[in-house]
Amino acid sequence: MxxxxxxxxxxxxxxxxxxxxxxxxxxxxxxxxxxxxxxxxxxxxxxxxxxxxxxxxxxxxxxxxxxxxxxxxxxxxxxxxxxxxxxxxxxxxxxxxxxxxxxxxxxxxxxxxxxxxxxxxxxxxxxxxxxxxxxxxxxxxxxxxxxxxxxxxxxxxxxxxxxxxxxxxxxxxxxxxxxxxxxxxxxxxxxxxxxxxxxxxxxxxxxxxxxxxxxxxxxxxxxxxxxxxxxxxxxxxxxxxxxxxxxxxxxxxxxxxxxxFNNYGMKTNAQLLLAYGFVIPAREELHNDYIHIRKRVPPGSDGSDVDGSQKPPEYLFSLRPMTHPSSVLGRALQSESIAPEDVFPAFRLVQDAMILDIAEQVLQNNPALGPSSSSTTGESGLLRRILTIDLPPESSQLVNIIIATIQQKALQELEKLDESEVEVDEGQEADLEPCQRVALYYRRRCREVLEGVMESIEAAVEDERYVALMRGVTLER
Structure with missing residues (x-):
């Protein structure tokens, strides 16, 4: 103009x-x-x-x-x-x-x-x-x-x-x-x-x-x-x-x-790229890199219309912990306000609504895997206990199922990237068109997010809370 x-x-x-x-x-x-x-x-x-x-x-x-x-x-x-x-x-x-x-x-x-x-x-x-x-x-x-x-x-x-x-x-x-x-x-x-x-x-x-x-x-x-x-x-x-x-x-x-500036609302880089053609580059005080994970549900169930007019729920994986100060969008979406270091490593990069969704599906079929109702107050109480692994020994299988589900989702997305890997030499990047540069940035951030989720799961098995849970030992809080 x-x-x-x-x-x-x-x-x-x-x-x-x-x-x-x-x-x-x-x-x-x-x-x-x-x-x-x-x-x-x-x-x-x-x-x-x-x-x-x-x-x-x-x-x-x-x-x-x-x-x-x-x-x-x-x-x-x-x-x-x-x-x-x-x-x-x-x-x-x-x-x-x-x-x-x-x-x-x-x-x-x-x-x-x-x-x-x-x-x-x-x-x-x-x-x-x-x-x-x-x-x-x-x-x-x-x-x-x-x-x-x-x-x-x-x-x-x-x-x-x-x-x-x-x-x-x-x-x-x-x-x-x-x-x-x-x-x-x-x-x-x-x-x-x-x-x-x-x-x-x-x-x-x-x-x-x-x-x-x-x-x-x-x-x-x-x-x-x-x-x-x-x-x-x-x-x-x-x-x-x-x-x-x-x-x-x-x-x-x-x-x-x-x-x-105006504020178009809480939109991830995926949403910004799709609707506006740009992304927000990550910097120390702010990042906007998230992966959308669409829940797989049968048509007509759990928010998905048979005709496809309403999409099933989507959850997010994040480049940095969801409750990190630079995760502005992530923090806005979290149900529970917990310091990043208090959240179990395997769950830090995952939207807590996804963790709760997985847990509720598991407990619907096997309620014995969850903590007793007398020690947990509603969804919020259950979610907080899962995020911090403040759980009884009988809930160890529940934690492992949640971890395995997250790991499977991340692996599936990484495999898609691997199957269509694109190689661009650093010397060629200066000659790329604007849309190619933004697409390449987005693609690389997708991989970084997914690899971060996988690494957080690997680190989680050494967390003392997880080790104690698997051994049936109760830690003092």
Whole structure:
């Protein structure tokens, strides 16, 4: 986005009810692209409002409806979509087609100043997400858990576009909507949109459109508001004000020249790469490297729908102990707050919800392996005792089953990486494309995480608590 496009976007958005703090400007950075920065000589204080976007400026599925909810724009320049399409296509698909329509309208679209500021569909860089990489580049993700996700997304996009074109049969503008444009619209919504329930004032009091189950069945684009880049440690909040839309409020102080980040929420590097095309490199004070482990369950059981619309639970393996200060996301997910050194080594790099899940499955079939109910208070008490190996001798088999299950999962993932190993000489890395470098980083971190889990299990057998448990000896606590 050039400075001219920044200015045009800012002028257009603020003339239609948006606002940008007078001490903040949109600036381009070679590393992170456009973002919010504090003007030279200015300061931003905790609690300051950075940017706001009224609902009348947003772009989504709602704008494609014949009668959008109050305060959402109905643009007279937008040709209506056929009723059959609106009735049959999922809301998120309609939203993407509406974005395509506004792009095709060009300067006749109300949202044109915003759309011009977005990555354009005729440029290769407009589709930086893994589902749109060349096959050669995708080879670098083979064997990682992203390989399956990319394949699922590509298949879903193909099906959605095919079904939508069928529903648009006979509509005059049908031929202008292409797979390339649909993929572009997916990339824009995936990387820039917001959940309605978080940004629409008094959302729960609005009537849902017919056929929509939840306000989160689709997402919303928010011009100017979406310029902020992500930091997992940024202290921000989104405040909704009736009649004024949503405000981004910072809880941090900033001085002149500093970037003001938004916070997209707790997302692992796998999720960031899939949705935004980037990862957060590990450093001493922060890492974001986790492996997603999907639970294998029969269709229709334990959170998995027969039609595949709802995925089974996922758990995480971590590069560093889940309760380590640098494991910001890991600590947020842990049910129990226990110092890393107090957690049994084999469990330190594993999300505690996974450990509890395994234990509960074992105890469901063999309750005698668990501690007595009189010495344990609920799930929390059971989990804490397992994590610290504060267990009676009869629970030794339970611990070994949990360890073996974790070890098997890690080995399975390592074998996938080994079967598709990619060799890149250090001298060649400087010549790699950006997507290749980020994929290579992600792949290497996957291996490092999994090898760390295996090493932690090997170290665990020498832990005095484990040795005592296997010998049937009770240690003093």
């Amino acid at each position: 050039t400075d001219n496009l920044h200015h045009t976007l800012h002028t257009w958005a603020t003339s239609h009810g948006a606002s940008l703090n007078i001490s903040v400007e949109v600036r381009q950075d070679d590393h992170s692209g456009a973002g919010f920065r504090v003007k030279a000589g200015a300061e931003i204080h905790p609690g300051d409002h950075i940017v706001s976007c009224p609902t009348s400026l947003t772009l989504s599925y709602l704008n494609a409806l014949p009668n959008p909810p109050p305060s959402f724009r109905k643009d007279p320049s937008s040709p209506p979509f056929p009723e059959e399409f609106l009735a049959s296509a999922p809301p998120h698909v309609v939203g993407r087609f509406f974005l395509i329509q506004q792009y095709l309208l060009g300067q006749d679209s109300f949202w044109w100043p915003y759309i011009r500021s977005l990555p354009q569909p005729d440029r290769p860089s407009s589709l930086p997400l893994p589902p749109f990489w060349d096959e050669d580049d995708l080879e670098l993700l083979r064997g990682t858990n992203l390989e399956v996700s990319v394949r699922e997304i590509k298949a879903t996009l193909d099906r959605e576009f095919r079904d939508s074109k069928k529903a648009l049969e006979g509509w005059g503008q049908r031929s202008e909507y292409t797979p390339r444009l649909y993929n572009w619209a997916y990339a824009i919504f995936t990387s820039r949109s917001f959940m309605p329930s978080l940004v629409i004032p008094r959302c729960d009091e609005l009537k849902l459109p017919d056929g929509v189950r939840s306000w989160n069945d689709f997402s919303i684009l928010m011009p100017l508001f979406d310029v902020g880049n992500h930091s997992i440690t940024a202290k921000t909040s989104w405040g909704t004000v009736e009649g004024k839309g949503c405000n981004l409020v910072t809880r941090d102080g900033h001085s002149g020249g500093q970037e003001i």
